[in-house]
Amino acid sequence: MVTNKIAHLFIIHVLNNLDDTVISKKKLLNDILLTVDDNIGDKCFTNIFLGVYAPKSKRYFIKEEVDAFEAMIEHSTSKKDSAVRRVELMNICTKPLETFFEEHMLWYLMDTTKSPLLARVFAARIELGEVKESDAIDEMFRQIQKKQTIDNKPGQILLGHPDLHRVLKELVKLDSETKDTKLDFSSQLASVMVKNMNDCLKSRATWIFVELLEHENTKGLVLDDLKENTKAIQQLLKSKELKGNKGL
Numbered sequence: 001m002v003t004n005k006i007a008h009l010f011i012i013h014v015l016n017n018l019d020d021t022v023i024s025k026k027k028l029l030n031d032i033l034l035t036v037d038d039n040i041g042d043k044c045f046t047n048i049f050l051g052v053y054a055p056k057s058k059r060y061f062i063k064e065e066v067d068a069f070e071a072m073i074e075h076s077t078s079k080k081d082s083a084v085r086r087v088e089l090m091n092i093c094t095k096p097l098e099t100f101f102e103e104h105m106l107w108y109l110m111d112t113t114k115s116p117l118l119a120r121v122f123a124a125r126i127e128l129g130e131v132k133e134s135d136a137i138d139e140m141f142r143q144i145q146k147k148q149t150i151d152n153k154p155g156q157i158l159l160g161h162p163d164l165h166r167v168l169k170e171l172v173k174l175d176s177e178t179k180d181t182k183l184d185f186s187s188q189l190a191s192v193m194v195k196n197m198n199d200c201l202k203s204r205a206t207w208i209f210v211e212l213l214e215h216e217n218t219k220g221l222v223l224d225d226l227k228e229n230t231k232a233i234q235q236l237l238k239s240k241e242l243k244g245n246k247g248l
Contacts, residue, residue, distance in 0.1 A: 002032055008044040009068045012051035016069055019080040021088040029089075033096040040100065046117055049097065052089045053120040055082075060116065090124045097121050098136035105139045110148065112163045119167045122185075126175050131184035141192055144168075147199075157196055160203020169211040176215035183218060190221035197229055201236055206248055213248075 001007035011028065018024050032048065039045035050060045055069060101108060101118050108118045125134045143158060150156040159165065168189065175185045190212060193200045200206065209226065213219045226233070226248070233248060 002035065002045045002048060003039060003042045005044055008048055009065060011048050012055075013069050015048075015052060015089060016055055016082070016085070017078055019078050019085070021085060021092065024089065025092045029092050033093070036097065036100045040115060040117070046115060049093055049117055050120060052086065052093055053117075053124055055086070087128070090128060094121055094124045094128070098125075098134060102136040102139050105136070106143050109140065109143055109158060109164055110161070112161075112167050119170070122167075122171055123174055126171065126178055126181075126185050129180070129182065129184075131188070137185070137188075141188055145192055145196055157199040157203055157205065159193065159196065159200055159205040159208070162204060165204045165208055168208050172208065172211045172218060173215070176218050181217075183221070186212065186218045187221060190218070194222060194225045197225065198232070201229070201233060210248055 001011060011032075015024055015028065032045075035045075047060065047065075050057070051069065054060055056066050061069075097117060098121055101121060108114055112118060122134075122137060122140070125131050125137060131137055144164070146158055147155045148158050148161075150158070150161055159168070172186050172189065175181055175183055189208070193205060193208060200209065209222055211218075212222050213226075
C-alpha cells in the first residue's frame with residue numbers, strides 16, 4: 001500500500017483525520033517506518049510523511065491530492081485540532097527518520113533532491129523546539145563544514161552547495177518565524193559559518209548570511225563578524241569570487 005498511487009493517499013487521509021494518534025502509530029506508522037530503507041526512494045512512500053509534515057503544501061501535492069486527503073471531512077467525527085494532531089504525528093515519525101538520515105547524511109546533503117524528507121525532518125525539530133536533542137542535525141553541522149567536489153571543483157565547502165544552501169536558507173527563515181523560537185538552529189549554523197568565514201564568503205553560502213541578516217532576531221548572530229570582514233568582502237567583490245549578492 002505504501003508505494004501504491006491510490007492507497008498511499010488513503011493512508012495520508014487516515015493519518016490526518018484519525019484523532020487517536022496512538023492507534024495511528026501502532027496500526028500504521030510503526031510498520032511503515034520499518035520499511036524506510038527499502039522505500040525511501042519511492043515518491044508515494046515519501047508523500048505519506050510529507051502529508052504529515054506539510055499537509056496541503058503546494059510544493060509537494062497537487063490540488064486533487066489535497067482534495068483526497070480531505071474527502072468527506074464534513075462527515076468526520078474528529079474533535080482534535082489538526083495542528084495538535086500534526087505535532088503528535090511529527091513526534092512519532094521524526095526520530096526514526098532521523099536515524100535513517102544520520103547514517104546516510106553526506107549522501108543526501110550532496111543531493112537534497114534525492115529526498116525532500118531530509119529538510120522536513122530538520123524543520124520538524126525546529127518547530128518542535130528540539131534542535132539540541134537531534135543527533136541528525138549535529139551530524140549535518142559536522143558534514144557541511146567539510147570540503148567536497150562541487151560543480152566539478154574540488155575543495156569546496158559543502159555549505160555552498162547550490163541546492164543545500166537553499167535548504168539551509170529556508171530553515172533559517174522557519175527558525176526566525178517559529179513562535180517562541182530559541183533560535184537554536186540558526187545560532188548553531190551561524191557559529192559554523194563564522195568559523196568557516198572565508199570559505200563561506202567564496203561560495204553560495206553567502207546567501208545564508210544574507211538570510212540571517214534579513215531577520216531582526218537572527219542578524220545579530222553574524223553582523224559583528226561580517227563587519228570585521230568588510231575589507232575581505234570588498235576584495236572578493238573586486239575579484240569576482242563572491243557568489244552571493246553585492247548587498248551583503
